[in-house]
Amino acid sequence: METRILRSYAGLALAVVITVAGLTPLIHLIAVVAVNGVKAISKNFPGFFFEERAIPGSEAIGGVGPYIVGTLILTTVASLIGIPISILAAVYTTQSVRTRLGPITSTFVRTMIEFPTIVVGLTVYGVLRILDLGLQAIGLHSPIPRFSALSGSIALAIIMTPFIYSQVEVSLREVPTHLREAVYSLGGSRLISSYILLRYVKASILAGIGIGVGKAMGETAPLLFTAFGSEYYPSGGLEALLKPIGALTLGIYTMALSGYSNWVEASWGAAFMLLAISIALFTAIRIISSRG
Amino acid sequence: MGSRGASIEIQGLRVWFDSREVIKGVSLSIPSNTVFTIMGPSGSGKSTLLRAINRILDLYPEARVEGRVIVDGLDVYSDSADPSSVRRMIGMVFQIPNPIPNMSIYENVALGPKINRMVRSKRELDELVRWALERAYLWDEVRDRLDMPAGKLSGGQQQRLCIARALAMRPKALLMDEPTSNLDPMATSKIESLITELREYLTVVLVTHNPFQASRVSNYVAFIYDGRLVEVGPTSKIFTRPESELTEKYVTGRMVA
Amino acid sequence: MTPIRGFLKGKDLFGLIGISNLAIIATVIIIVAILGIEGLRIFIKEGVNFISTSVWSGVRERYGILFALGGTLITGVMAISIALVMAVASSITIVEILPRRLKPLISSLVDLSASIPTVIYGLWGLFVLAPLLANIAENPLLSALKSYLGSPGSLGTSLFTGSILLSIMISPFATAIVREALYSVPKYVDEALYSLGLTRFEVIMLKVRYIRRAILVAAMVAYGRAVGETIAVSMVVGNVVNPEFWKILNPGYTIASLIADQYQNAESYYYMVPAIFGAALILFAIGLAVNIAVIAISRGARYGD
Numbered sequence A: 001m002e003t004r005i006l007r008s009y010a011g012l013a014l015a016v017v018i019t020v021a022g023l024t025p026l027i028h029l030i031a032v033v034a035v036n037g038v039k040a041i042s043k044n045f046p047g048f049f050f051e052e053r054a055i056p057g058s059e060a061i062g063g064v065g066p067y068i069v070g071t072l073i074l075t076t077v078a079s080l081i082g083i084p085i086s087i088l089a090a091v092y093t094t095q096s097v098r099t100r101l102g103p104i105t106s107t108f109v110r111t112m113i114e115f116p117t118i119v120v121g122l123t124v125y126g127v128l129r130i131l132d133l134g135l136q137a138i139g140l141h142s143p144i145p146r147f148s149a150l151s152g153s154i155a156l157a158i159i160m161t162p163f164i165y166s167q168v169e170v171s172l173r174e175v176p177t178h179l180r181e182a183v184y185s186l187g188g189s190r191l192i193s194s195y196i197l198l199r200y201v202k203a204s205i206l207a208g209i210g211i212g213v214g215k216a217m218g219e220t221a222p223l224l225f226t227a228f229g230s231e232y233y234p235s236g237g238l239e240a241l242l243k244p245i246g247a248l249t250l251g252i253y254t255m256a257l258s259g260y261s262n263w264v265e266a267s268w269g270a271a272f273m274l275l276a277i278s279i280a281l282f283t284a285i286r287i288i289s290s291r292g
Numbered sequence B: 001m002g003s004r005g006a007s008i009e010i011q012g013l014r015v016w017f018d019s020r021e022v023i024k025g026v027s028l029s030i031p032s033n034t035v036f037t038i039m040g041p042s043g044s045g046k047s048t049l050l051r052a053i054n055r056i057l058d059l060y061p062e063a064r065v066e067g068r069v070i071v072d073g074l075d076v077y078s079d080s081a082d083p084s085s086v087r088r089m090i091g092m093v094f095q096i097p098n099p100i101p102n103m104s105i106y107e108n109v110a111l112g113p114k115i116n117r118m119v120r121s122k123r124e125l126d127e128l129v130r131w132a133l134e135r136a137y138l139w140d141e142v143r144d145r146l147d148m149p150a151g152k153l154s155g156g157q158q159q160r161l162c163i164a165r166a167l168a169m170r171p172k173a174l175l176m177d178e179p180t181s182n183l184d185p186m187a188t189s190k191i192e193s194l195i196t197e198l199r200e201y202l203t204v205v206l207v208t209h210n211p212f213q214a215s216r217v218s219n220y221v222a223f224i225y226d227g228r229l230v231e232v233g234p235t236s237k238i239f240t241r242p243e244s245e246l247t248e249k250y251v252t253g254r255m256v257a
Numbered sequence C: 001m002t003p004i005r006g007f008l009k010g011k012d013l014f015g016l017i018g019i020s021n022l023a024i025i026a027t028v029i030i031i032v033a034i035l036g037i038e039g040l041r042i043f044i045k046e047g048v049n050f051i052s053t054s055v056w057s058g059v060r061e062r063y064g065i066l067f068a069l070g071g072t073l074i075t076g077v078m079a080i081s082i083a084l085v086m087a088v089a090s091s092i093t094i095v096e097i098l099p100r101r102l103k104p105l106i107s108s109l110v111d112l113s114a115s116i117p118t119v120i121y122g123l124w125g126l127f128v129l130a131p132l133l134a135n136i137a138e139n140p141l142l143s144a145l146k147s148y149l150g151s152p153g154s155l156g157t158s159l160f161t162g163s164i165l166l167s168i169m170i171s172p173f174a175t176a177i178v179r180e181a182l183y184s185v186p187k188y189v190d191e192a193l194y195s196l197g198l199t200r201f202e203v204i205m206l207k208v209r210y211i212r213r214a215i216l217v218a219a220m221v222a223y224g225r226a227v228g229e230t231i232a233v234s235m236v237v238g239n240v241v242n243p244e245f246w247k248i249l250n251p252g253y254t255i256a257s258l259i260a261d262q263y264q265n266a267e268s269y270y271y272m273v274p275a276i277f278g279a280a281l282i283l284f285a286i287g288l289a290v291n292i293a294v295i296a297i298s299r300g301a302r303y304g305d
Helices: A002-043 A065-095 A101-112 A117-137 A149-173 A177-185 A190-200 A202-218 A237-242 A248-258 A261-291 B046-053 B083-089 B105-115 B122-135 B155-167 B185-198 B211-217 B235-240 B245-251 C013-046 C066-097 C103-114 C118-138 C159-183 C187-195 C200-210 C212-228 C231-236 C255-262 C272-299
Strands: B008-017 B020-030 B035-039 B063-071 B090-093 B173-177 B203-208 B220-225 B228-234 C054-057 C062-065
Touching: A002 A261, A002 C066, A002 C103, A002 C118, A002 C159, A002 C200, A065 A101, A065 A149, A065 A190, A065 A202, A065 A237, A065 A248, A065 C013, A101 A149, A101 C013, A101 C272, A117 A149, A117 C013, A117 C212, A117 C255, A117 C272, A149 A190, A149 A202, A149 A237, A149 C013, A177 A190, A177 B090, A190 A202, A190 B105, A190 C013, A202 A248, A202 A261, A248 A261, A248 C118, A248 C231, A261 C103, A261 C118, B008 B046, B020 B046, B020 B220, B035 B046, B035 B185, B035 B211, B046 B063, B046 B173, B046 B203, B083 B090, B090 B155, B105 B122, B105 B155, B122 B155, B122 B185, B155 B173, B155 B185, B185 B203, B185 B211, B203 B211, B211 B235, B211 B245, B220 B235, B220 B245, B228 B235, B228 B245, B235 B245, C013 C062, C013 C272, C054 C066, C062 C066, C062 C272, C066 C103, C066 C159, C066 C200, C066 C212, C066 C255, C066 C272, C103 C159, C118 C159, C118 C231, C159 C212, C159 C231, C187 C200, C200 C212, C212 C255, C212 C272, C231 C255, C255 C272
Parallel strands: B020 B228, B035 B203, B035 B220, B090 B173, B173 B203
Antiparallel strands: B008 B020, B008 B063, B220 B228, C054 C062
């Protein structure tokens, strides 16, 4: 009996040790990013947030201003595309009655969730390339260049959609039947009744949007083939959407791999910003979900 | 404020859920401005019958309806009928009080009129909300806290709020699906007395599994068993001289279930 | 018989929003179609050699992604082996061992690690993990194994480094699934086992066995993520064509890192773009197969059978 109890304690201790070992890299990562990031940003404060990338190999650390703007633009445009489509589709799926379109959409969305994000970017590129070549053959120009903020936003919108759609679908399905009946019995059209139900599950929807936006902000791979990256501030108003654009994630990726020490330093600074935003968004979503 | 309630004719109504027939050919005449109770044991189909009247049954893809439901001369299942406008004419109150919890008392009552653009000014809306809450015996209790979230009311108050919400639509008929089965006796009797007043200006179709409630509040009673109409008539007749043995068993409380 | 008339009448615009559903469905179909059409071109050129040989040369226009396929499979398998152990251990700790007040904290920590942008993991991997593993590999003990396992690049980049980083990144996803499953074991199972006089650890082990289906699902989901992870992996895996991909201490490629790494060259060579799409097609196929397996397993009998 003694050995059994000893073995039990040993087993439990082992589980805890492994858990701690597993969480250590995360803690270490946050710490390292914070330390190196703050160090980097303080070398050029507040210029770090506004200036463009420094000359490679120079002493100066430069800034990531264009990347910040790039991320903002990409995320915003992606949200403008992705959020309405996701919400409307989920509303249609849950409130439609006689069609199979809804359940079919849900099946497709389930397969989308695990798409490797680089494949998404690659296919947006592929479509635009074929479009471009095809239109060139008849002497026209494609409206959307392959490497542009718009194509990057489209890729990000595709990536955020399954998360938002699933969240809205689940929360609408969880509305108690009699509440749904009550809303409909007020005599509004299906669209209006759906709108009331959406307001009822507002907190859930916000959480879902938060998750989707967080994903879009943190992705790099899909931007490789679409937004492509740029070290300069986007310019020219709406025209800028049709030109390549940088992003925080892309910037970190290219600067870290470059081998130039000042760029590597800057990438820590950018990573710190990105990490801070991610953690803030994560916390916000948690708070919204628990209050709603 | 007297106005004509709707008269409702149900003709040969049959309802299936997938392949199971739940309502097996029911015909009823519901006179206007009466409290008409549909009673029966659980599973008899009375809630389904009620939901067929305002076409809330449409929300369920597995439901199929045959027959006619004629409200003030209009067949609500005809091709030219619009479900939404049917529902604006006929209000509904449910078994579980279900105000929208985060919305204020005022907003809950105002919801229907607002989305259906029934009033033209805030003042009109205020008057309508007050009228509805008064008719639902709730005005005095909440007049000073109209902005309070509806979820904070007691169960009985919430149910009266739901009644006010339905009344604010100025319906010609009100469908009530076991409205007091989740309430305590005091709340129940309050609602029962308000129901008897309602028939002054609309037709009430009440569903209950409690024969005693039926005897207290209604003018007419229909007894439904296993999806079929067993007997229908004025309340006094049904409860004192029922024609069918089944009915007698039910009203004397001897029917199990 | 009059069926209930649908809502799609002139006055009700609800039906219009179905366009967004169509958009989603169309997007998925387009993705599959593009991968197929473009990828097909390389298969036509190279045939089966595309997946059975190891070569990637734009100049010679010869492409065979065996090295990358091997890299993906090996790093994936290594990663989930570690991640599963982590997931089970963490779930046990969270559900069974931690006092009530610590549970949400550690749980949230795990969930947080799932939402950190992957490029940050890559950064940490490149400048912290890789050098660390490089130092360990210098160790004389391990030097003896070099002929079997190869040796890492100068920065410590290797398939092994990639596997470790992947396991760190995918554990939270596996943990979430196993944790949920462990939570949902009915109380009466607990009570029955304890009443037999078993020690705490023995009961826990039996509960783990009870949820083994969920653990399998967790493994598949984590594998799916590992296979698709691109950026972090490409920062630490070395990105060198390594036909002997089983020598995991050597730098190498995974399919995903290959696509990411080669994108800049792609348009310069005639067949490289189709080759990249072909690689993406294979990647997609692996991911889809895993997804289908997950759905199939989930639809199977309940836990405990």
